Amino acid sequence: MLRTIIAGLKARTARLVLSSVAIALGVAFVTGTLVLGDGMSESLRDEFAKGARNVDASVTLDRSSSSSSSDSSDGPTGISPEMLAKIRQTPGVAGADPRDFQQVPLLASNGKAKPAMAVPLASNEKLREFDVVDGRYPTAADEIAVDKRTATTAKLTIGQPVVLLGKDDKRLTFTLVGTYQQGTNSVSLSGGDHIGLTPEAFQALQPDQLPYEVVATAAPGVTQQQLVDNIRNAVGAGFQVQTGEEVTRQTMAQVSSQAGEFTTVLLAFALIALVVAAMVIYNTFTILVAQRTRELALMRCVGASRGQVFRGVLAEALVMGLTASVIGLFGGIGVSALLQRVIFSFDGGEGVVRLPVSGTTVLAAFAVGTLVTVLAAVLPARKATRVAPVAALRSQPDSGEEVARTGVLRVLTAVLFGVIGVGAIVFGMGIDDEETAMVVSGAGTMALLAMVLVLGPLLVGPVNRVLGALPRALFGVPAKLASANAGRNPKRTAATTAALMIGVTIVALVTVVANSAKETANAEIDQRMPADYTVSSVVYDRPLPKELAAQLAAVPEVAKVAPTTVVYGERAYFTGIPRDAIGDLFRPTVTSGSLADLGDGTVAVNAEYAKRQNVSVGSTVEVAPQEGTPQRLKVVAVVEGQRLSDGIMTLETSLRFPQAVEGYDSILVKLKDGVANGRAAVEKVTDPSPLAVLDSAAETKEQLNQQLNQVLAFIWALIGLAVVIALFGIANTLTLSVLERTRESALLRALGLTRGQLRLMLVVESVLMAMMGAALGLLLGVGFGWVITQALSTDTMAVDLVVPFGQIGVMLAGAVAAAVLAAALPARRAARTSVVAGMAEA
Amino acid sequence: MSALVSDVGTRTAVAAANLVKVYGKGDTAVRALDGVSVAFTAGRFTAIMGPSGSGKSTLMHCLAGLDNVDGGNVHVGGTEITSLADKELTKLRRDRVGFVFQAFNLLPTLTAEANILLGLELAGRKPDREWFDTIVDVLGLRDRLKHKPTELSGGQQQRVACARALVARPDVVFADEPTGNLDSRSGAEVLDFLRMSVRKLGQTVIMVTHDPVAASYADRVVLLADGHLAGEIDNPTADSVLSALKHLGA
Known part of the structure; x- marks a missing residue:
């Protein structure tokens, strides 16, 4: 049996290679992620090791005891110079330095x-x-x-x-x-x-x-524990003294969990890639088994048992999975090295590429690659056992014969997924908390995606008819043949396109949601920033000097300036703004109460804050700053708007808080009507100030858009791999189909199909398959995007659905281009086969 | 139809001169055709016969422009085809040659009607409806036109293939063991139709076969052995063909 398997693998090497590539890519993603994660925590650890070298004792404030005995604002904020001197004089201390x-x-x-x-x-x-x-x-x-x-x-x-x-x-x-x-x-x-x-x-x-920590190194012959004991005696209560080893252990744990979060996100994307790869493998084996019906039947004729046939197919999958895992493992290490280089190049600095390959990584690579491959081959292998020995005597059946018998089970499963999906979406939209609503509705959309996947074979026919219309009109007979080919085996076409559909759905979903959020935020900025420019500080904890406001007001082109301050309370922050600017340069939407009542000692709170703190017009809130005395302010209005602080108060009221006295958080500037080059005039004042930068609403939007685009690009890149794997799937199916249809192609050539037309036919077939996946994926993605934006919308904030037609166009064009590429090799192969040789193929 | 029949027996439809075809190289080279010269008159039904490996299929492939040759030349309807590029050969096949193969004649994705019209569509030609109807009725395919090949019997499939070969009114129809996969009754039907298409419709048919009974339907039999022309029989019968074959040592 083993010999037969090896012979089979040898004979089908070319057919298996493409599928192996798909699985190897998935494995490479997983291992790449793991290696990157390990590399990052290793480098963080090394960095910490640098900080921890020669540290034998660490002294920090004992937070646990001080918080219970006195208010945190009254206690010491760090280690005083006297204490440092005391530590330095402690016996056994060779040296001590503050860390800050x-x-x-x-x-x-x-x-x-x-x-x-x-x-x-x-x-x-x-x-x-x-x-x-x-x-x-x-x-x-x-x-x-x-x-x-x-x-x-x-x-x-x-x-x-x-x-x-x-x-x-x-x-x-x-x-x-x-x-x-x-x-x-x-x-x-x-x-x-x-x-x-x-x-x-x-x-x-x-x-x-004051420094948060003092580290000490021991004199020769003094152990870490002795040193700690000595220091503890010297500094007395209120301090935590730890050995260097203890500190190292604690930090290590922190560092690992930090790196873990990043890799979790990457692994989620790796999972998607693997699911897609598994579908490609499943499809490949299904096709291979269908094509080998005669061979398998012959083996049954000469005495192979069902079990042997089953094991034979699985063994093939095992070998393929193992090979792909090895390739994927090394590929993943390469990917990780590449990613690190990219990160370093963004930094502008050079770092050391670290490629730690842990046992877990190797294990994961093999488990994922081999397991996924073997599992994906189980169903096709079962199908192989059902081949009757007599099939060997029949002529090779057309694969189109075993097409979708659209089982009742299939429809029932789809209905079940549909009900779950719609239920979850409706339920999710009813939830107030945006995050929960998004998760529940998001799960609902994934159930709907599963429904469409299950229904796939039933959808191929109608979708193919619709999508095929255009190429049929454009290219005539070859396109007509291509469309017929794409629809001849709905199960196969569905499985091939499903992989692409998953990728495109997720990309489209993310793109739609991100663009909707962007537009919503942009609209909010327009509404919130009626001022022409906002002058703010580049360094967040350095307020703008107060005289800047007066200087700006003196500029002839400027109609009005409004300086704002910021006041930090406990878990909340408030904006102070001049009374006369409210409703003019600053226009929040009022939901209850009136801003006209906003005067000394009062506050208008954000709707979200009001809900969180359970306050309404007429209540009193206490704002407790880190320094200075807490103030009780009366709520006169509830306002709403995105990116608004927790509340607004008059500039005068904010000056009750010491931090607002230091300077302004920002200065809103409104130009006189019809001023041509107002920006230059304003810059003349802000340029000499090192801290002041000028923002316009347009620039703020630009900044925000840039950030969102970066996130989007990152996600596109990650999902891109799943899409690449899916395209390998299309190339794979097409290659196998071309092999299967060698005689058919030869017949067509004999009947007068030119080489070019034959190639065109395969390219159109490939494009049709890609478009089926892409079009369905886009439809689903946009629909799901709508669901998510609805779920994210609350009473106070509506997220409008924005469909980025440009980006979707790019996606479709990309799918078409990739499909043409995927068809290139199979088409070349089919066109090169001579008619006579093709006809002779069994 | 009389116009079609007028040049019967006078015009040459297909001719080969000194045809050489070699497979393989060096020691393993096999001369499948070794200087074959043969002409096929328009409006006649010719069978090419010979034992296995005699080169009869290779000869047909070369005559039909499906395979390139290593020497000599081939004329189809006055055109020298051995020097044509693939594109021109394809065009020639599509416009002037009809095929009926032993098996796998039809595209499984197309209906019988679409299969019949496939060649014309590829050529971008409008089918002559009257002619199409004539052929379909003669072949008894009228109620089968909307069926896919998998829904047709083997004999019906071969008849669809015949209809396809004839609908474009080609200069010549090549039939490669057209009855090889059929039971004797279906085979007889197909052969009857091929002979009828020659006698009544003035078609030229060249058929490769190893079955003496099938060959007896032809007007003339060309015998091939070891890549050489080995004789001819005019107005053959099954018996005369069989004895000629025995003589060849098949």
Whole structure:
């Protein structure tokens, strides 16, 4: 039996290769994801290892005890210099340094600030977290080191001055003395700038801020535990003192779970790719078994049992699955390396590509590749056992004969899925909470997708007739033949196109929802930003200087300015805005109460906040800022609108809170009517200020759109793989069909079909199949998109359905182009076969 | 119809001169046709016979422009075809040649009627309805036109193939073992029709067969052995063909 299987595999190598590619791609996706995830956590761990090297003890505030004894705002916010000195003097301590960070505006060459992460560099060499690349560590308070990537992007060279903005936007000039290399971490991945200062210079930037941690290294001969005991005695209660090992363990756990979240998302997409790959495999084996009816029957004639035939087909699947898994495993490692390179290139820096291949990854690759292949082959293998020995004597039946006997079971299953789907969608739309509504309705749409998949063979006929009309009219006989071929075996065509349909449905769904959200947000921005420009700060915790508002008001082209402030309470934030700008430069929709009543000591809250906090007009809310005394404000109105803060108050009321006194969060600017180059006039005022940037509604929209487009592109790329696999499926089916129809093609050629017409016929067939999947997928995707936008819509916020016809056009064009490509090889093969050889084929 | 019959016996429909066809290379080369020269008169029914491996199918393939030749030339209706490119050959087959094969004559996706008209459609020609009706009625296919091939018996399928071959009024119809897969009654029907199409409709038919009874329906039998012409029989009977074949050692 084994010999027969091997011989069979050899004979059908070409036919199996395409299917193997499909499964290998799926496996590559899974392993690529796992390797990437492992690589990321490994690099995070390494990064942490750098931070943790030589740390024998760590001292932090004991949050658990302080929160119970006193209010958090009254207790110490960090470790005081006195305490640091005490730790340094503790016996057994060879060195101790504070660990801290803060965001500091770094002045770029264009005079504008950008936020940078600043850290104090340890005075003790053993406790330094980074490795110097060029130059040296800063030793004087006016010296600075920057991370290598920051140096590249900000075009800084050693010896040059670097300007930071200190308190009250004071310019502080440092000399760059060195660059260092950070590992991959959340800061370097986010592309933020990173700078290092001496502890003294660091402290000078924010004298009030105390370090959150002090790390110490032990003198020779002192164990970590001894050191911790000594320090604990020295610092007394209120501090948590841990050994370096303990801290490492804790951080490791955190790091792993962070990397895990990212890979979970990727794995979800890998799963889709695998489902699609499984369908391709299933289809391939079904076709192969159908084509081998005679061969299998012959084996039964010469004495093979049903079990042997079944095992023979499965063994073939096993070999194929194993091969594909190996290819996929290595492919996945390559994919991961490529992805890391891409991430690094986005960063502008260079990182080390890490490719840790864990046992789990290898196991997953083989489990997924082999298991999926074998499972997908079980049904076809069962079908193979039903071949009667006498079939060997009959002429090869046309595969069209075993077409959809549209079982009652099929229809019933479809009805069941339909009922579940519609039920879930209707139920989901009734749920108030958007997220739950989306999940429930989303599950409903997936049930409907399953319904369409089950109904597939029944849909092929009608869809084929509709889609075939255009090519029939355009290309005549070859297209007519192609359409007949696409419809001749509805089960096969359905299985082939289903894979593509799944991919396209999801892409279309995501695209529609994203575009709808984008348009809704854009409409909201238009409504919310009647001002021509908004001036805001590039560094989020640095407010704009107050004199800027007056300067802007003095510009002749400007009709009106309205400065806004922001007040942070506990889990809520409020906007302060001048009384006379409300209803003019700032126009929220009022649902109850009246903004006319908004005066001193009152607040208008956002509808969502009102619901969350269960307040209404007439209630009182307490706003407790981190610093300063809590204020009780009376609610006079409930307003609504997206991207609105939790509530608005007058500028004067907001000034009761110390943080609003420091400066303005933003300044709304309205130009006089008919002013030509207002932007230039406004920029004349904002340019000298390093923090101020000018936004118009259009620019805000642009920014938002860009972000959404990036997310969309990411999802397109991920789903793209599933689509590629599906197209391999089409190529595969077409190749197998061409082999099956060799004699038919020869007959057509004998009767006068030119080579070109034969090729055209196969291309049209391929395009028809692709269009069936794509068209149904688009229809479903857009429909599902509507469902999701409805589910996301609440009473206060309606999400309008926006169908991006441009992007859908691109998808359709892509499907057609890919289908032409998929048909290229089979068509070439079919056209090259000589008529006589084709006729001789059994 | 009289116009069609007028040049019977005078015009050459298909002719081959010094035809050579070699399969394989070097030591394993087989000369399937080794200098065959033969002419087929228009309006006659000719059978090509010979033992297995004699080259009779190869000869037909070369005459019909289905296969290229390694030497000599072939004329179909006055056109030299061995120098034609694939596209022109295809056009020639579509316009001037009809085929009836042993099996797998019809496209399973098309109805009997669509199959009959397929060649014309490929050529972009309008079918002559009167002619179509005549053929369909003679072949008794009227009530079968809307059926798919799988719904037809073997004899019916072969008759559909005959109808397709004739509907375009080709210069010549090539039939490759047209009765090979049929029971004797269906086979006789098909052969009767082929002979009738020659006698009454003035068609030219060249049939490859190894069945002496089938060959006896022809006006003339051309015998082939080992790639060479091995004799001819005019007005053959099953017996005369059988004895000639025995003589060839088949």
